[in-house]
Every structure is written in structure tokens, then in C-alpha cells.
Amino acid sequence: xxxxxxxxxxxxxxxxxxxxxxxxxxxxxxxxxxxxxxxxxxxxxxxxxxxxxxxxxxxxxxxxxxxxxxxxxxxxxxxxxxxxxxxxxxxxxxxxxxxxxxxxxxxxxxxxxxxxxxxxxxxxxxxxxxxxxxxxxxxxxxxxxxxxxxxxxxxxxxxxxxxxxxxxxxxxxxxxxxxxxxxxxxxxxxxxxxxxxxxxxxxxxxxxxxxxxxxxxxxxxxxxxxxxxxxxxxxxxxxxxxxxxxxxxxxxxxxxxxxxxxxxxxxxxxxxxxxxxxxxxxxxxxxxxxxxxxxxxxxxxxxxxxxxxxxxxxxxxxxxxxxxxxxxxxxxxxxxxxxxxxxxxxxxxxxxxxxxxxxxxxxxxxxxxxxxxxxxxxxxxxxxxxxxxxxxxxxxxxxxxxxxxxxxxxxxxxxxxxxxxxxxxxxxxxxxxx
Amino acid sequence: xxxxxxxxxxxxxxxxxxxxxxxxxxxxxxxxxxxxxxxxxxxxxxxxxxxxxxxxxxxxxxxxxxxxxxxxxxxxxxxxxxxxxxxxxxxxxxxxxxxxxxxxxxxxxxxxxxxxxxxxxxxxxxxxxxxxxxxxxxxxxxxxxxxxxxxxxxxxxxxxxxxxxxxxxxxxxxxxxxxxxxxxxxxxxxxxxxxxxxxxxxxxxxxxxxxxxxxxxxxxxxxxxxxxxxxxxxxxxxxxxxxxxxxxxxxxxxxxxxxxxxxxxxxxxxxxxxxxxxxxxxxxxxxxxxxxxxxxxxxxxxxxxxxxxxxxxxxxxxxxxxxxxxxxxxxxxxxxxxxxxxxxxxxxxxxxxxxxxxxxxxxxxxxxxxxxxxxxxxxxxxxxxxxxxxxxxxxxxxxxxxxxxxxxxxxxxxxxxxxxxxxxxxxxxxxxxx
Numbered sequence: 001x002x003x004x005x006x007x008x009x010x011x012x013x014x015x016x017x018x019x020x021x022x023x024x025x026x027x028x029x030x031x032x033x034x035x036x037x038x039x040x041x042x043x044x045x046x047x048x049x050x051x052x053x054x055x056x057x058x059x060x061x062x063x064x065x066x067x068x069x070x071x072x073x074x075x076x077x078x079x080x081x082x083x084x085x086x087x088x089x090x091x092x093x094x095x096x097x098x099x100x101x102x103x104x105x106x107x108x109x110x111x112x113x114x115x116x117x118x119x120x121x122x123x124x125x126x127x128x129x130x131x132x133x134x135x136x137x138x139x140x141x142x143x144x145x146x147x148x149x150x151x152x153x154x155x156x157x158x159x160x161x162x163x164x165x166x167x168x169x170x171x172x173x174x175x176x177x178x179x180x181x182x183x184x185x186x187x188x189x190x191x192x193x194x195x196x197x198x199x200x201x202x203x204x205x206x207x208x209x210x211x212x213x214x215x216x217x218x219x220x221x222x223x224x225x226x227x228x229x230x231x232x233x234x235x236x237x238x239x240x241x242x243x244x245x246x247x248x249x250x251x252x253x254x255x256x257x258x259x260x261x262x263x264x265x266x267x268x269x270x271x272x273x274x275x276x277x278x279x280x281x282x283x284x285x286x287x288x289x290x291x292x293x294x295x296x297x298x299x300x301x302x303x304x305x306x307x308x309x310x311x312x313x314x315x316x317x318x319x320x321x322x323x324x325x326x327x328x329x330x331x332x333x334x335x336x337x338x339x340x341x342x343x344x345x346x347x348x349x350x351x352x353x354x355x356x357x358x359x360x361x362x363x364x365x366x367x368x369x370x371x372x373x374x375x376x377x378x379x380x381x382x383x384x385x386x387x388x389x390x391x392x393x394x395x396x397x398x399x400x401x402x403x404x405x406x407x408x409x410x411x412x413x414x415x416x417x418x419x420x421x422x423x424x425x426x427x428x429x430x431x432x433x434x
Numbered sequence: 435x436x437x438x439x440x441x442x443x444x445x446x447x448x449x450x451x452x453x454x455x456x457x458x459x460x461x462x463x464x465x466x467x468x469x470x471x472x473x474x475x476x477x478x479x480x481x482x483x484x485x486x487x488x489x490x491x492x493x494x495x496x497x498x499x500x501x502x503x504x505x506x507x508x509x510x511x512x513x514x515x516x517x518x519x520x521x522x523x524x525x526x527x528x529x530x531x532x533x534x535x536x537x538x539x540x541x542x543x544x545x546x547x548x549x550x551x552x553x554x555x556x557x558x559x560x561x562x563x564x565x566x567x568x569x570x571x572x573x574x575x576x577x578x579x580x581x582x583x584x585x586x587x588x589x590x591x592x593x594x595x596x597x598x599x600x601x602x603x604x605x606x607x608x609x610x611x612x613x614x615x616x617x618x619x620x621x622x623x624x625x626x627x628x629x630x631x632x633x634x635x636x637x638x639x640x641x642x643x644x645x646x647x648x649x650x651x652x653x654x655x656x657x658x659x660x661x662x663x664x665x666x667x668x669x670x671x672x673x674x675x676x677x678x679x680x681x682x683x684x685x686x687x688x689x690x691x692x693x694x695x696x697x698x699x700x701x702x703x704x705x706x707x708x709x710x711x712x713x714x715x716x717x718x719x720x721x722x723x724x725x726x727x728x729x730x731x732x733x734x735x736x737x738x739x740x741x742x743x744x745x746x747x748x749x750x751x752x753x754x755x756x757x758x759x760x761x762x763x764x765x766x767x768x769x770x771x772x773x774x775x776x777x778x779x780x781x782x783x784x785x786x787x788x789x790x791x792x793x794x795x796x797x798x799x800x801x802x803x804x805x806x807x808x809x810x811x812x813x814x815x816x817x818x819x820x821x822x823x824x825x826x827x828x829x830x831x832x833x834x835x836x837x838x839x840x841x842x843x844x845x846x847x848x849x850x851x852x853x854x855x856x857x858x859x860x861x862x863x864x865x866x867x868x
Contacts, residue, residue: 007501007564009555033551036510036538041551044501044566067441067478072588073507073571074528074540076470091533094508096540099525099575104470106508106530106540117467117475121443130441132478137507137571141533154506 001340003375007044009033010387020216022322023148025331029391031318038145038153045391046318048339048371050156053317054135056187056336057158064180066131066160071113073137077103079112083290092140106139111287111309114161118305119293125165128295128305129173133160135314149319150275156315162308165297170282170306174206177280177310178243181210184312185277186235189334190324192277193223195251206282206308209253211274214323221274223251224264275320282308325415331392332415335434340371342431343388347381347400358399361409361424365397368432389414395431435774437809441478443467444821454650456756457582459765463825465752472579472587479825480752482773482805484590487751488569490621490770491592498614500565500594505547507571511537513546517724526574528587540573545721545743548595552739553727559599562729562739563607567594569748583753584709590749596742599731604716604740608640611714611744612677615644618746619711620669623768624758626711627657629685640716640742643687645708648757655708657685658698709754716742759849765826766849769868774805776865777822781815781834792833795843795858799831802866823848829865 008030017034018024026032031046042050058068074096080086086103094106107113114132122130135158145153162173178194185192192210211221227249234242250264253274262269288294288304297303313320325332333339342365346358358376365372373393375384381400388396398410408421411430422430442464451468452458460466465480476484492502508530514520520537528540541547548566556564569592579587596607612628619626626644645655661683668676684698687708696703722728722738731737747754759766767773776799780792792808799806807827809818815834822830832844842855845864856864 005499005564007503007555007566033554035506035547035550036508036536039506039508039510041506041547042504043551044503047502047504050504065439068481069441069478070476070481070484072469072473072475074470074473074573074588076473094530094532096528096530098528099577102470113469113475116469117477120467121441130439132441139508143533154508 001371001373003373004377006373008391009043010390018148020147020150020323021326022150022319025322025326025390026148026319029331032149038142038151040149040152040154045339049318049333049337050315052337052339053188053321054156054158054314057184057312057314058135060180060184060187061133061158061160063183064131064176066133066177066180068134069132070134070136071107071110071117073106073139074104075107075113077105079116080105083112083115083287085112092142094139094141107136108138108140109311110134110136110159111161111307112291115287115291115293115307118163119291122163122295122305124296125298129162129164129169131160131162131173131176133158133310147319149315152315155313158312158314160310162310164306165295165303167284167306170284170308171206174280174282174308175240175243177308178208178247179238179240181278181280181310181312182235182238182242182246185210185212186232186238188317188321188337189232190321191232191235193221193227193251193274194246195221195223195253195274196256197253197279198256206280208280209276210278211253211276212320212324213272213274214320215273216323217273217275219274219276220254220257221251221272222254222257222262223270223272224249225268225270227251228270275316275323276313277317277320278310278312280308280310326392329386330390333392333394335394338394339391340373340393341434342370342372342395342397343391343393344372344374345381345384345388345396345398346374346376347384347398349376349378351401351404353404354399354401357404357409357424361397361399361428364424364428365431368428370431394434397427397431435805435807437807438811440807442825443477444824452582454581454584454757455760456584456753459756459760459824460582460753463765466583472576472585474583474586474588479773483752483767483771484749486771486773487622487755488590488592488748491618491746491748492569494614494618494621495567495592495594497617498565498610500567500611500614502568503566504568504570505541505544505551507540507573508538509541509547511539513550514539517546517549517721519546526576528573528575541570542572542574543745544568544570544593545595545741546725549721549725549727549741552597553725556597556729556739558730559732562597562599563603564597565594565607565610566597567592567744581753583749586749589747592746592748594744596744598740599729599737601718601740604718604742605640608714608716608742609674609677611742612642612681613672613674615712615714615744615746616669616672616676616680619644619646620666620672622751622755622771623666624755625666625669627655627661627685627708628680629655629657629687629708630690631687631713632690640714642714643710644712645687645710646754646758647706647708648754649707650757651707651709653708653710654688654691655685655706656688656691656696657704657706658683659702659704661685662704709750709757710747711751711754712744712746714742714744760826763820764824767826767828769828772828773825774807774827775868776804776806776829776831777825777827778806778808779815779818779822779830779832780808780810781818781832783810783812785835785838787838788833788835791838791843791858795831795833795862798858798862799865802862804865828868831861831865
């Protein structure tokens with residue numbers, strides 16, 4: 001993509017409405033634009049990141065055997081009356097009345113709807129286990145939306161729902177999702193700590209939240225330092241054995257952490273801030289009972305199905321990853337979720353030799369399968385460098401008259417700031433290798 | 435995907451609520467499930483088709499230079515007051531009041547919102563031309579939703595919006611989209627006739643609707659038979675020259691067709707039924723005027739930007755393609771949008787040799803990059819054959835004991851019903867070639 005035609009409305013000043021760094025940087029880097037309180041448009045730069053994250057989530061759900069479908073955003077109120085949550089849910093639920101005076105709502109979550117689909121289609125234990133997921137926009141009418149996409153009203157979530165005949169099966173489905181979650185976050189280049197969570201009023205006795213660690217996080221996480229001994233690569237290739245090891249390690253959010261009864265010695269205990277980006281949850285027959293979602297078991301008896309749910313905050317992750325990975329110049333995208341792989345910067349577009357060299361490398365990089373943002377604008381080099389650091393693409397390749405004369409380009413790694421001069425071919429090889 | 439674990443709740447009987455064949459077949463083939471009037475869940479089989487269509491639309495928008503972003507589903511009412519459409523839109527607009535008593539609405543279209551994004555970001559003619567699109571769920575509170583996804587309330591639409599300095603530029607943007615539309619529909623394997631349309635109250639003097647031809651269509655289309663001389667392949671590789679030729683050919687929907695003043699001789703005039711699946715529309719400054727979306731021109735004067743909009747009914751197309759392509763046994767998917775390429779049917783799974791042969795071919799087909807639905811269930815062959823015809827995958831490969839003995843499988847092309855016996859390798863080559 002040529003920068004001269006790319007729709008990228010960056011801001012030079014920090015917007016006053018942003019209270020946290022990810023919100024500031026997403027606005028300044030032209031990723032999002034607020035439409036109303038807690039509701040955002042995703043401009044091309046932000047949309048590209050959102051899609052990359054969504055695709056990693058999808059691939060790991062598919063690998064775990066979950067099947068993708070898509071439920072609508074608008075749900076009938078009557079379904080929530082059946083589960084008993086219509087009146088309980090409170091003002092966070094966006095309630096709507098249609099032209100025929102029927103009660104609708106913008107789905108904040110989908111337990112009722114997926115259970116309704118299940119009960120209308122599945123009759124026998126032979127059709128189990130089953131795990132269905134979708135990646136769909138949700139709405140929660142937060143009283144004070146803030147922190148940009150981290151606590152918005154309209155947000156993109158992946159939610160999966162498992163169905164099993166019995167608790168052993170449900171435990172297996174739960175662990176499969178545990179594996180998928182470890183892999184998912186590690187593939188995005190971040191460490192997510194699985195923290196044992198309360199299952200609250202709903203009951204059930206298995207639930208974990210996944211927190212990515214950032215100094216600006218809103219939660220406090222205590223965990224066994226042994227966790228830090230696991231590499232990102234190990235997590236990205238997680239299996240059931242790894243989950244078993246990690247489940248055995250202590251990890252708790254502050255509301256559950258009791259210093260006097262912590263099984264981990266204090267010098268072995270890590271205390272960090274975190275951002276919750278996912279939760280997995282076994283809740284048994286909490287919904288299948290009231291909604292009468294049953295299957296015939298091996299003896300032909302009708303039994304309520306055992307369920308779990310598994311959420312990942314897809315749009316929230318865009319902000320969360322920035323909280324984890326930035327510096328005072330801007331965003332530092334992990335390679336797997338970067339909107340483009342390379343910023344190709346021609347500092348002298350009016351110079352024919354520079355233009356020819358840059359055009360040529362642009363084509364070669366694209367032919368190698370890389371996404372390239374090619375800054376071909378007539379702007380001062382300082383403006384281009386500052387923007388490249390702000391938008392945080394993993395690699396910068398800088399082409400200027402002196403280098404062209406000597407047959408070299410400058411290659412800069414955004415994360416480390418390291419630069420080196422390389423021939424165009426060597427630069428291509430270098431950035432292709434990540 | 436193994437059929438035994440695939441979530442595919444097919445129906446053996448025709449559902450009574452469906453009035454048209456695509457609705458019947460989508461319900462019977464387990465593609466969709468109604469959640470409330472005119473609102474559907476897309477089950478895995480339907481979701482796969484929706485995603486394939488969406489991806490073809492996306493690729494052709496990108497190729498035409500349009501840039502993808504994503505606007506939210508929920509819009510502020512005040513923006514529609516600015517354009518004057520808030521009160522005019524009527525009961526089809528789903529209006530919502532949030533917890534702070536602010537007026538919101540579920541977007542039925544996005545002219546206002548994209549214009550608001552534009553005016554907040556673009557200042558100069560130098561940033562033009564610009565074409566921005568998104569593929570997002572919309573809502574229109576139809577008084578009588580019907581025909582399944584063909585006239586639903588929550589529906590998926592691609593809408594693009596072009597911005598130009600002057601009318602010449604806008605005409606160029608319009609023609610670029612015309613090219614993209616010809617390519618898009620042809621790539622889905624169907625002929626779409628571009629029909630000159632009324633631009634109605636909004637004004638402007640360029641608008642075309644695209645109708646795919648089906649005997650069950652709700653519109654009537656009259657067009658020059660010369661149109662049928664253009665092959666699908668020509669359309670799939672359309673360029674500006676082709677658009678110029680086609681624009682010159684007569685085509686009109688019945689409300690504009692006047693038999694007494696038709697420039698085409700009656701024996702050269704085709705009269706068919708059609709389904710509208712897209713529209714392109716130049717509307718000048720209709721929105722940029724009231725919303726004050728201006729740019730500085732070459733003389734530094736502030737002028738309202740020239741706009742056009744370009745819609746494709748993505749979810750509607752799923753039904754539309756079935757209307758065009760089915761028989762009395764079920765759906766006949768065009769290859770490019772088929773949910774799977776191949777139905778691999780083992781008619782005797784309990785036979786070890788059949789199972790081994792089918793398992794082996796399943797792996798080979800997948801390794802060749804094909805999507806395969808492998809019917810490994812213990813069911814009567816007749817049930818499997820009927821289901822394969824119903825769901826309409828382009829190829830069926832049937833494995834049975836007699837064939838395995840002779841080293842052959844049966845390959846059936848769904849569209850023609852032609853079958854032949856081939857070695858597994860030859861079958862693999864055959865289905866890979868489409």
C-alpha cells in the first residue's frame with residue numbers, strides 16, 4: 001500500500017479524551033475514531049490489526065475442534081425470559097422494541113441463543129461432544145465507557161460453547177480450550193497468565209481468566225515465578241501435558257489472593273499488573289436446565305447437557321497488546337499481529353534514483369508475500385520517521401540518496417531500535433525471515 | 435471435516451414457513467436457523483458460504499483500490515438529524531434509547547457515518563480520490579420479513595463510499611466500481627445484468643442495479659440479447675473498456691421499461707426475472723452539503739466533496755445464488771462459493787478396506803488443498819446420497835466395497851449428474867482441476 005493513497009489520519013498531538021496509552025496511541029496512529037461514547041469505527045490501520053487477531057483466534061479454535069457459526073447481534077427478549085436473565089441483567093443490556101412492539105436486545109453474550117440452537121438440533125449423546133463458536137459484535141451499555149476499545153460498549157468477542165454428556169466430557173472440553181488459549185495468546189507474541197477464577201453466582205467449579213501482563217493493567221495478578229520459566233514458544237505449542245503443569249502452578253488475582261495462605265514462598269511469588277483478555281468457564285447445567293436442552297444418554301434417558309463457555313475479547317486485545325508493547329515514540333507491534341510487516345520509507349521521492357530503487361524494492365517485498373506500507377510522500381524525513389515509529393510496524397527500510405549511491409538501504413528493527421546497512425537483497429532476506 | 439462430528443442439522447421435510455426454494459433449501463441443508471422474524475443464525479454450513487462470498491467481494495473491492503474499514507452497527511441519532519434523515523427514515527429504522535436516554539439506531543446504511551469520518555480527517559483535494567468500504571451487519575425493521583435471508587431484518591452488506599473533487603473524478607470512481615461488480619458476480623459463477631436505475635429523490639444521474647437471473651426472481655428485467663454473448667470469463671476479467679460496451683447495451687427493470695420506446699428490436703430483447711444483488715450510485719453532494727464535508731481545491735477554495743455509494747447484499751447473495759442454481763434434489767453450488775469442494779462418501783464404513791481407502795483419500799484430498807466433507811457415518815447409502823445432493827457440493831466421490839476391490843471410486847459432478855469410475859489418484863486430479 002502506498003502511503004500517499006492510504007487512508008491514515010494520524011494525529012500529531014495527544015488527544016485529551018484518552019486516559020491510557022493504548023487509547024492515545026490508537027487515536028494518534030489513525031487506527032480508530034470514536035463515533036459515540038464507547039463506540040468506535042475501525043479505520044483501515046486498526047481494522048488490519050483486528051483481522052489479524054481474529055484470524056489467530058479462529059485458527060486455534062478450529063485446531064481445537066470447535067466449529068464456527070455466526071449468531072445475529074439482535075436477540076429476542078423472550079429467550080432471556082426463559083433463562084431468567086432478562087430482568088436480572090440490568091441496565092448494561094441494550095433493550096430494543098421493534099415496530100411490532102416485540103422486545104429485542106443487542107446480545108451482550110450468547111449462552112441462551114446457543115442453547116436454543118442446540119436444543120432444536122441435537123437429540124442424542126452420539127452427537128457429542130460439540131463445541132460451537134462465533135466471532136461477533138456484542139453490546140454492553142457500560143455506564144462509563146472508557147479506555148478506548150478496552151472498555152467500549154460495542155466490542156468484538158469470540159465466544160465458544162461446549163456441550164458434553166457428562167462432567168468428565170465437559171472437563172475434557174474445558175482443557176482443550178485451555179490449550180487453545182495458551183496457544184492463541186502466545187502466537188500473538190504475549191505471555192498470558194491463566195488465573196484460577198471465581199465462577200460466582202452461576203456455580204460450577206472450573207474457571208480460569210487469562211491476563212496479559214502490563215504495567216498499566218487494571219488487575220493485580222500474583223503467580224508462581226516458575227511460570228516465567230516457560231517460553232513463548234512452549235506456550236504457542238501447548239498441549240494437555242503443559243496445561244496440567246500450568247494448572248498446578250499458583251496464580252490468583254488480588255481478590256482471591258490471600259498472602260497468609262499462599263502456597264508459594266514470597267521470594268518465588270511474582271506480583272504484576274494484568275489485563276484480562278479471556279476467560280474459560282465450566283457451568284454445567286446452569287442454562288441447559290431452565291432451557292430444557294437435553295440429550296438421550298446411552299440408556300435412552302433424557303439428561304440436561306453439560307456446558308462451558310469460552311470468551312476472548314478480540315477488540316479489547318488490540319488495546320491490550322499496545323499496553324504490553326509500546327515505548328514513548330509509539331506502538332511496537334509483535335510480528336504476528338502487525339498491520340503491515342514493513343514500513344518502506346523513501347526519504348527523497350523527488351530523486352529519480354531513490355524513487356526507482358524504492359519502487360523496485362516495494363515490488364520485491366510484495367512478491368515475497370510481505371505487507372508493505374510504502375511512504376512515497378513528499379514530506380520531511382523527520383515526519384516520516386516519527387510516523388513510522390508511531391504506527392509501530394516491526395521493520396523499517398529507509399532509502400535515501402547516499403545509500404542508493406552505495407547500493408545499500410538502512411534496515412531498522414522497531415522493537416530494539418537497531419539499524420544496519422544492507423544491500424536491498426539482504427534487507428529483503430532479513431525482513432522475510434521473521 | 436468428518437460428517438460424524440460436523441454440526442449439520444439437516445431437515446428431511448420441507449419446512450412450512452418457507453415460501454421460496456432458497457429459503458426451503460437453506461433450512462433443509464442446515465445452513466441457517468431463524469432466531470426471530472427475519473433474523474437468522476448462520477450454522478457452520480451456511481457460515482462457510484457466507485465467508486466465501488464475502489471474501490470474493492473483498493478481493494474485488496481491494497483490487498479496485500477501495501480500502502476496508504469497519505464502522506460500528508450502532509450509530510448516534512444526532513448524525514442522522516444533521517443529514518435530515520432521522521425523522522424521514524420511518525419505521526424501517528430500528529431506534530434505540532440507551533441508559534443515558536441518548537438516541538441511537540442500528541445502522542440501515544452508512545452514508546452519514548462515513549461522511550462524518552471523512553470530514554473529520556480529510557482537508558485537501560490532494561487526499562482524493564478515496565474509496566472506503568466495510569462489510570458489516572445492517573438492520574432494517576421490515577414490516578413483513580420473508581424469503582429467508584433474501585429479505586431479512588439483520589443482513590450483511592458490503593457498502594463502499596467514494597470521495598472525489600469533481601464530477602469527472604466521481605465518474606471515474608463509479609466506473610471502477612462498475613468493473614469490480616462485473617468481476618465480483620462473475621467470479622461467483624453467475625451472470626449479473628447491470629440495469630440503469632432511477633436515482634430517485636436523492637438525485638444524481640448515474641445509477642445501476644445488478645440483477646442475477648433466476649426464474650423465481652422478484653424483479654423483471656428487459657435487456658439486449660447481445661449481453662448474453664459475453665462469457666462469464668469475460669465478465670470475471672472485466673475492465674473499463676468492457677464497462678463502456680455494456681453501458682451502451684439496453685437494460686431496464688420493468689418500472690423503467692417502455693415497450694413503445696425501447697431502442698431494441700423485440701426479437702433482440704430478452705425478458706427475464708431477476709434478483710437485485712447490488713447497486714452503484716452517484717449522488718454528488720447530497721450528503722456532503724448538509725454535513726459540510728468539504729475539501730480545499732487547487733485554488734484553496736473549500737468545496738463539498740462529490741460522493742457515490744456502492745452496495746452488495748452479501749447475505750442476500752447466499753439465497754440468490756441458490757435461486758439461480760438448484761434442482762429438485764437440492765442446491766448446486768458454483769465451485770467458487772461452495773462450502774466444501776468435495777463430498778467424500780464411504781457407503782460401508784464398517785468395512786475395514788473401505789474405511790482404509792476412504793481415510794487415505796480424505797487425507798490426500800486435504801493435502802491437495804481441498805475442503806472435504808467426509809461422510810463416515812453408519813447410515814444407509816441412500817440417506818448419504820440424498821444428503822450430498824441436498825447440500826450441493828460440486829463433487830461427490832463415492833467409495834464402496836466393489837470399487838475398492840477393483841481399485842476405483844465413483845466420481846459424480848453434482849451440476850450435471852455425470853458419474854465415472856476412476857482410480858483414487860485420477861479422482862484426486864479430476865476434482866483438483868476445478
